[in-house]
Amino acid sequence: MYCHKCKKKLDLPNKKVGFKETCFFCEADLHVCKNCRFYLIGKPNDCLIPNTEYIVDREKNNYCEEFSIKDGLDEDNSKSKKDIAKKLFKDLDPDSDHDDSKNGFDSFFKD
Secondary structure: OOOOOOEEEOEEEEEEEEOOEEOOOOOOOOOHHHEEEEEEEEHHHHHHOOOOOOOOOOOOOOOOOOOOOOOOOOHHHHHOOOHHHHHOOHHHHOOHHHOOOOOOOOHHOOO
């Protein structure tokens, strides 16, 4: 298992994480959504298990009984919702660097 915060490998003797267990290196909570193999941003409640309870803070310990240790580091899941939305909707971002003048409103009124 890897800590979601410090990304260091943790050797857990019985491969189980208690509700209040913390990382040996950075003291971050371990029984959290970001360390669960079912955590997936974009799914309902960011979880692959349907109808799970809503978790407010994905980095704080919780009492989810569906928790299962994630095998390795998954960089895609560590991105925030804001990062994912920015990637998906970059064409709608008014601050983006691309030039819309060629395909914009004025292109409808060419002579």
